Amino acid sequence: MANPLVATKLYIPSPRPNLVVRRRLHERLSTAADAKLVLVSAPAGFGKTTLVTGWLGALADDGAAVAWLSLDDRDNDPGLFWLYVLASLQVAVPGLGAAARTLLESANAPTEDVLTTLVNELHNAKQDVAVVLDDLHVIESKDVHDGLAYLLENLPKRARLVITSRSDPPLPLARLRARGELVEIRAADLRFNAEEAAEYLNGAMALELTAADIATLETRTEGWIAALQLAALSLQGREEAATFIAGFAGDDRFIVDYLAGEVLQRQPESVRRFLLQTSVLGRMRGSLCDTVTGATGGKAALESLDRQNLFVIPLDDRREWYRYHHLFADVLRARLLDEDPDAPVELHRRASIWYADNGEPSEAIRHALAAGDFARAAALAELAMPAMRRGRQDATIREWAQLFPADIVRIRPVLAVGLVGGFMAAGEFERVEAQLHEAEKWLALTPEDRDAAGMIVVDDAQLRALPGAIEMYRAGLALLRGDSAATVTHARRVLAIAPDDDELGRASAHALLGLAAWSEGDLDSAFSEYTRSIAGMRHIGHIADILGESIAMADIRVAQGRLRDAQRRYEQGLQLVADHGAGPLRGTADMHVGLAEILRERDDREGAAEHLRRAQRLELFGTRQYPYRSRAVLAGLRLAEGDVAGCLALLEEAERVYDTDFSPAVRPVGARRARTHVLMGDIHEARAWVRERGLSTDDELRYVTEFEHITLVIILINDQPRERELRQVSALLDRLLAAADAGSRGSSVIEILAVQALAFDARGETASALDALRRATALAEPEGYVRVFTFLGSRLQELREGLATGVARPRSQQAGLVDPLSERELDVLRLLRSELGGPEIARELTVSLHTVRSHTKSIYTKLGVNSRREAVRRADELGF
Amino acid sequence: MSAHHIGSYVAIVQYEIRITGHLNPRWAAWFDGLSLTRAEDGTTVIRGQIVDQAALHGVLKKLRDIGVPLISVTQLRSEGE
Numbered sequence: 001m002a003n004p005l006v007a008t009k010l011y012i013p014s015p016r017p018n019l020v021v022r023r024r025l026h027e028r029l030s031t032a033a034d035a036k037l038v039l040v041s042a043p044a045g046f047g048k049t050t051l052v053t054g055w056l057g058a059l060a061d062d063g064a065a066v067a068w069l070s071l072d073d074r075d076n077d078p079g080l081f082w083l084y085v086l087a088s089l090q091v092a093v094p095g096l097g098a099a100a101r102t103l104l105e106s107a108n109a110p111t112e113d114v115l116t117t118l119v120n121e122l123h124n125a126k127q128d129v130a131v132v133l134d135d136l137h138v139i140e141s142k143d144v145h146d147g148l149a150y151l152l153e154n155l156p157k158r159a160r161l162v163i164t165s166r167s168d169p170p171l172p173l174a175r176l177r178a179r180g181e182l183v184e185i186r187a188a189d190l191r192f193n194a195e196e197a198a199e200y201l202n203g204a205m206a207l208e209l210t211a212a213d214i215a216t217l218e219t220r221t222e223g224w225i226a227a228l229q230l231a232a233l234s235l236q237g238r239e240e241a242a243t244f245i246a247g248f249a250g251d252d253r254f255i256v257d258y259l260a261g262e263v264l265q266r267q268p269e270s271v272r273r274f275l276l277q278t279s280v281l282g283r284m285r286g287s288l289c290d291t292v293t294g295a296t297g298g299k300a301a302l303e304s305l306d307r308q309n310l311f312v313i314p315l316d317d318r319r320e321w322y323r324y325h326h327l328f329a330d331v332l333r334a335r336l337l338d339e340d341p342d343a344p345v346e347l348h349r350r351a352s353i354w355y356a357d358n359g360e361p362s363e364a365i366r367h368a369l370a371a372g373d374f375a376r377a378a379a380l381a382e383l384a385m386p387a388m389r390r391g392r393q394d395a396t397i398r399e400w401a402q403l404f405p406a407d408i409v410r411i412r413p414v415l416a417v418g419l420v421g422g423f424m425a426a427g428e429f430e431r432v433e434a435q436l437h438e439a440e441k442w443l444a445l446t447p448e449d450r451d452a453a454g455m456i457v458v459d460d461a462q463l464r465a466l467p468g469a470i471e472m473y474r475a476g477l478a479l480l481r482g483d484s485a486a487t488v489t490h491a492r493r494v495l496a497i498a499p500d501d502d503e504l505g506r507a508s509a510h511a512l513l514g515l516a517a518w519s520e521g522d523l524d525s526a527f528s529e530y531t532r533s534i535a536g537m538r539h540i541g542h543i544a545d546i547l548g549e550s551i552a553m554a555d556i557r558v559a560q561g562r563l564r565d566a567q568r569r570y571e572q573g574l575q576l577v578a579d580h581g582a583g584p585l586r587g588t589a590d591m592h593v594g595l596a597e598i599l600r601e602r603d604d605r606e607g608a609a610e611h612l613r614r615a616q617r618l619e620l621f622g623t624r625q626y627p628y629r630s631r632a633v634l635a636g637l638r639l640a641e642g643d644v645a646g647c648l649a650l651l652e653e654a655e656r657v658y659d660t661d662f663s664p665a666v667r668p669v670g671a672r673r674a675r676t677h678v679l680m681g682d683i684h685e686a687r688a689w690v691r692e693r694g695l696s697t698d699d700e701l702r703y704v705t706e707f708e709h710i711t712l713v714i715i716l717i718n719d720q721p722r723e724r725e726l727r728q729v730s731a732l733l734d735r736l737l738a739a740a741d742a743g744s745r746g747s748s749v750i751e752i753l754a755v756q757a758l759a760f761d762a763r764g765e766t767a768s769a770l771d772a773l774r775r776a777t778a779l780a781e782p783e784g785y786v787r788v789f790t791f792l793g794s795r796l797q798e799l800r801e802g803l804a805t806g807v808a809r810p811r812s813q814q815a816g817l818v819d820p821l822s823e824r825e826l827d828v829l830r831l832l833r834s835e836l837g838g839p840e841i842a843r844e845l846t847v848s849l850h851t852v853r854s855h856t857k858s859i860y861t862k863l864g865v866n867s868r869r870e871a872v873r874r875a876d877e878l879g880f
Numbered sequence: 881m882s883a884h885h886i887g888s889y890v891a892i893v894q895y896e897i898r899i900t901g902h903l904n905p906r907w908a909a910w911f912d913g914l915s916l917t918r919a920e921d922g923t924t925v926i927r928g929q930i931v932d933q934a935a936l937h938g939v940l941k942k943l944r945d946i947g948v949p950l951i952s953v954t955q956l957r958s959e960g961e
Contacts, residue, residue, distance in 0.1 A: 043947040252918075326945065330942070337910055
């Protein structure tokens with residue numbers, strides 16, 4: 001892995017022995033039992049970290065586990081940030097966060113899924129857990145902040161976040177404050193008061209200062225702890241303490257600068273040089289310091305600084321790794337830059353060499369970039385790229401992409417294509433195209449010409465895989481553009497040229513081909529491509545992809561009219577999640593929605609409702625399709641219960657959240673709504689939809705509009721068609737049937753045949769109607785279809801009964817209704833005959849007044865009346 | 881990165897940042913060559929061309945990181961206008 005975790009970041013700094021115990025602050029913190037967030041927010045040098053480490057003892061005494069993470073600016077990569085958070089949890093409580101980490105590392109899962117899983121794990125934790133994020137101010141990434149806000153919002157009762165930061169993080173602090181879920185410690189709280197200053201200066205540092213001197217120091221430093229520490233170091237061993245104190249008390253100089261200067265001046269020259277030279281390092285250990293200073297004795301130097309309390313902080317128990325206190329490091333770096341502006345370049349270059357030799361490429365790259373040695377950084381980055389991609393460190397790749405100058409990238413095609421992943425993730429597609437184009441130009445050259453033009457490649461294996469990688473990015477771009485043909489072309493090329501061991505590339509290509517075939521309505525090919533893709537994904541353990549593709553395959557089975565197989569696949573998907581053991585995964589909710597839809601079609605309302613309830617409990621684990629699909633299925637259930645108004649309201653919601661997440665939009669919500677309007681007898685609304693979609697019986701047919709064209713036919717048949725219209729309808733139905741047959745789209749075939757039966761019936765061709773219906777039934781019955789028929793109205797029911805009994809009454813001059821009243825509407829109608837007013841009817845039926853009004857409106861429409869009295873009369877005429 | 885890397889097509893703006901305390905002029909290099917002037921009233925004025933908002937925030941972050949109390953940030957004028 002390109003970025004082995006740096007264990008020192010998870011190390012809880014041990015409290016200093018000569019510490020001033022912050023009793024008043026610990027008391028504040030210990031009242032924070034209900035707080036989700038403890039925020040210690042103050043400038044550098046205010047003792048934030050020290051306060052938290054001092055308080056942790058008390059927390060641990062209460063049985064809480066503490067996860068610690070010291071942040072640095074690399075953690076702006078969300079993948080890396082959360083990896084460290086999870087690793088810190090595992091250090092605190094073995095096994096905690098393991099499922100989320102598996103998901104993050106192996107499954108290519110989005111951050112939100114990882115966090116949802118983490119929340120679940122925290123929820124099941126057996127003890128209180130505190131996660132400390134030290135120095136959160138280094139995080140600027142909005143993605144990380146969003147993730148933290150999400151985690152805070154969903155944090156279980158027994159978990160809390162403890163944050164130290166130099167600036168308030170962009171989290172919903174006001175809301176937490178209002179709910180009493182936030183405990184804040186700020187600069188004013190952290191400043192040493194006179195008592196604490198005395199305890200520190202005379203107690204811990206044994207300086208024997210007078211009360212007046214202490215008061216002067218406290219006033220001049222305003223209780224700023226770093227300044228008091230520097231003052232104490234400056235005063236150690238000094239004869240004339242009072243004179244020194246008086247000297248800087250009457251002075252306007254920036255106090256830390258002034259005192260750090262004093263402290264530095266009092267060091268031997270060798271120590272002074274060591275401090276300045278090693279200040280370029282974020283972390284230090286003996287051998288690293290030796291490489292950077294070009295001297296020996298780094299380890300001893302660090303230990304000596306540690307003993308003297310000279311602003312080094314040990315980062316582990318063995319005292320191998322250290323860092324400078326951040327404030328002091330800045331002072332040192334500024335001095336180094338002032339004294340020898342060219343020095344940092346060479347120091348960073350040496351640090352880069354050490355890190356490359358010691359297996360930390362990302363640190364090596366960082367220091368090479370800081371040294372301005374782009375060629376070196378580029379070579380290191382190129383070699384690290386495959387591991388970076390596997391580790392999903394898109395943000396780091398993106399950062400590199402911005403840091404490398406164009407002329408460095410231009411002559412390095414492998415690096416250039418590697419950086420493309422960063423641009424893809426950032427949505428900068430024009431740059432993606434440009435980079436791919438440049439790389440291709442290099443590939444077209446002969447090896448001699450490449451050399452002559454100065455091409456640089458350090459990783460030949462990646463160069464060999466480059467054509468395949470380029471095609472894969474092209475296929476991805478084409479998919480985003482909605483260009484199905486180009487997606488197929490590029491994905492096929494990936495399969496033709498990608499090396500056998502590029503399993504992710506090949507499996508992804510098969511998935512793209514499956515998606516393209518699905519969008520074109522070629523369901524058999526789509527199914528077999530997905531089958532191959534899943535086999536590959538299984539091999540490399542990308543469970544998130546496996547689940548997503550399992551949903552697609554089950555959806556395809558539904559479209560093929562193979563409900564039983566689809567049902568089995570959704571169930572297998574749920575089993576896969578259960579076996580994975582990481583708790584629910586993204587897509588789990590969708591599997592339940594898929595099952596609910598199948599049960600709804602079979603008119604198993606109870607079973608469907610149960611799966612919807614389960615889906616709802618897991619809605620955090622829904623894909624982007626989930627919001628609309630769950631609503632659409634529920635709408636179908638409402639309709640089956642006769643609640644037309646409820647159905648429409650849900651469909652309207654579904655339309656607002658419509659997102660098929662790249663799956664073909666084959667059953668658009670608008671068409672479902674139009675069909676419901678037909679059922680209500682509201683042909684006017686349905687017609688409006690037809691106009692809006694610009695549909696006609698002469699349209700060229702495509703799979704993505706198939707459902708809409710069937711809807712068009714249903715509307716036309718129900719709108720008192722004349723002979724000419726019926727001919728047009730029949731012609732369209734013939735074409736629809738031929739297309740659906742050719743694509744093995746069983747679900748569509750069943751529906752088209754049923755509608756065809758209605759069309760024949762309307763033209764008086766009862767025998768043909770029964771033939772069509774017989775064929776539909778033969779396909780539908782073994783799979784358990786029910787609603788597809790009942791949805792088409794009462795006349796179809798009559799025909800089906802006719803089919804069953806062998807006696808079909810010819811179509812009467814329907815005195816009755818195009819569409820029958822639902823059970824619920826009949827209930828309302830019954831009460832309309834009474835003396836009850838609207839509100840009483842609502843109470844009687846335990847529904848809202850709004851629902852009663854909707855039903856009433858629907859009844860009026862179906863009966864073709866405008867008032868309650870007319871409705872009652874018309875119902876009598878019809879013999880209800 | 882200093883101003884000359886950016887080129888003349890960017891409107892480069894002068895800023896004046898006032899902080900509490902006298903900051904030693906040796907910090908000029910740390911602040912990418914901005915000038916540091918100590919004022920009579922015990923404050924320091926950091927002045928110079930700052931190419932854009934990101935760079936300005938970079939300077940403010942550096943000030944935050946060394947714990948210098950910030951008093952004001954003022955935009956002076958656009959260059960070449």
